[in-house]
Amino acid sequence: MQFIETKLKGAYVIDLEPRSDHRGFFARTFCQQEFEAHGLNPAVAQCNLSFNAKKGTLRGLHYQRPPATEAKLIRCIRGAIYDVIVDMRPDSPTYLQHVGVELSADNHRAFYVPDLFAHGYQALEDGSEALYQVSEFYTPGVEGGLRYDDPALGIEWPLPAVEVSEKDQSWSLLTSEGVRS
Template identity: 70%
Template sequence: MIFTETKLGGAFIVEPELREDERGFFARTFCQHEFAAHGLKVEVAQANLSFNHRAGTLRGLHFQRPPAAETKLVRCTRGAIVDVIVDLRPGSPTYLQHVAVELSEDNRRALYVPELFAHGYQTLTDGAEVTYQVGEFYTPGAEGGLRYDDPRLGITWPLPVTVISDKDAAWPLLTTEEVTA
C-alpha cells in the first residue's frame, strides 16, 4: 500500500499497490503491520456500508467524542464521492482546517481519518456505495457534528446538495469558541 499523509497530520490517503497479470489484479486494502508502521491505529470495531441513490447526497460532518473517539478507513467501492475531514484536535496547528479527497471505484483510494476529526462526504454519482472500517463502536451519547455549510469551515462542496438528513442539516454553526471533540 502507498500511504500519503495529507496536510492534516495523521490523516492519510491510502492507495493499493496493484499486482497485475492476465487475470486482473490483486491488492491489499488493509494490513495491521503496514498501518501500525505509519503510527495509525489498527483496531476495527465495526465495518459499515452506505448506499446513496442520488448524486449530490451529503452525509456528515460527524465525529465521536472521547472516550468513544473513532478512527475511520473510508473507501468508495461504487461510483465516486468527495470525502471531507476537519481537524478538531485541541491545540493542533491545523485546527478547523479541512482536506477534501476524491474517492472512487476507479482510483480505489481510501482515506484514513484519525480520532478527533469530523468526517463527511458528498456523492458525485448516482448509486455511490461507501465502506467504512471504524475503530470504535457507534456510541450515540458521544456523537457530534458540524454543519456542512458553516462559513467558518469554508468547505466548497462540488455539487449542490440534493439530499441531506434533517439531523445533518440541523447541526449548529460554530461560534468563536473552540469545538470540543
C-alpha cells in the same frame, strides 16, 4: 499500500499497489502491521456500508468525543464520492482545517481519518457506495457534528447538496473563532 500524509497530521490517503496479470489485479487494502508502522490505529470494531441513491447526497460531518473517539478507513466501492475531514483536535495547529479527496471505484483510493476528526462526504454519482472500517463502536451519547455548509469551515463541495438528513442540517454553526453559536 502507499501512505500519503495530508496537511492534517495523521490523516492519510492510501493508494493501492496492485499486482497485475492477465486476469486483472490483486492488492492489499488493509494490513495491521503497515498501519501500526505508520502510527495509525489498526483496530476495527465495525464495518459499515453506505448507499447513496442520488448524486449530490451529503452525509456528515460526524465525529465522536472521548471516551469513544473513532478512527475510520473510508473507501468508495461503487461510483464516486468527495470525502472531507475536519481536524477537531483542540490543541492541533490545524484545528478546524479540512482536507477533501475524491474516492471512487475507479481510483481505488482510501482515506484514513484519525481519532477526533469530523468526517463527511458527498456522492458524485447516483448509486455511490462507501465502505467504512471503524475503530470504535457507534456511541450516540458522545456523537458530535459540524454543519456541512458552515461558513467558518469554508468547505467547497463539488455539487449542490440535494439530500441532507435533518440531523446533519441541525448541527449548530461555529463562530469565526471555532466556538458553537
